[in-house]
Amino acid sequence: MDQINLLVGGPKTEWPTELVDGKVSGPFIGVDRGTLELIKMGIKPIAAVGDFDSVNEVEFKLIQDTVADIHQSNPIKDYTDTEIALQYVMKHYPEAEIVIYGFSGGRLDQLMTNILMMQKPEFKALVNKVTMIDRQNWVRxxxxxxxxxxxxxxxxxxxxxxxxxxxxxxxxxxxxxxxxxxxxxxxxxxxxxxxxxxxxxxxxxxxxxxxxxx
Structure with missing residues (x-):
């Protein structure tokens, strides 16, 4: 698999136009609430990762009924949902390029975490493989x-x-x-x-x- 897209739970207002218009090709992994947004767009994620504390019971039931591969983590954890999603890709698709959407907007601390996580030694193998894209920015x-x-x-x-x-x-x-x-x-x-x-x-x-x- 050449490229894996991750949709994180950032607000839709910060998504690039091509994602809003459903023109991003390739498989998706939903990260927490990003999974629900993919399902709403008619996209079936190949996997869903997160603690899912940002969805209610009805929404999580929809995720369970739609996605075959769900990795639910304890909300009390050492890694963020996005970091756990990166670890999932490293394990299952080690050669894939990774594009992350929904990484910005909303809480500033979450944006900082998403940008700074690539400095961690455990993600060194991904440094040259990750691109983050939103409405106004392209980050590598x-x-x-x-x-x-x-x-x-x-x-x-x-x-x-x-x-x-x-x-x-x-x-x-x-x-x-x-x-x-x-x-x-x-x-x-x-x-x-x-x-x-x-x-x-x-x-x-x-x-x-x-x-x-x-």
């Missing part, structure tokens, strides 16, 4: 080295975020850096593509790269 994660990304249609801005000290080079963006020593967590926001691709390199940590639009 990278390990040290030289990388090139392609501009996503409709996105204007480019941001590079480090959480630990690193040396960062931005080769061909609107604002360039040459082996710049970044000593503290920094968001190099409001940069832009100068062509259809952008090239960058860094030597430590995990770099979060965000394409966005107003």
């Amino acid at each position: 994660f990278f390990i040290p080295g030289k990388h090139q990304i392609t501009k996503v249609t409709g996105m204007k801005y480019l941001d590079f975020v480090n959480l630990e000290s690193t040396n960062l080079t931005l080769f061909d963006e609107k604002y360039t850096l040459d082996n710049y020593e970044v000593k503290v967590p920094t968001s190099f926001s409001s940069n832009e593509f100068m062509s259809d691709t952008a090239t960058f390199a860094f030597d430590r940590g995990i770099l979060t790269v965000i394409q966005s639009k107003d």
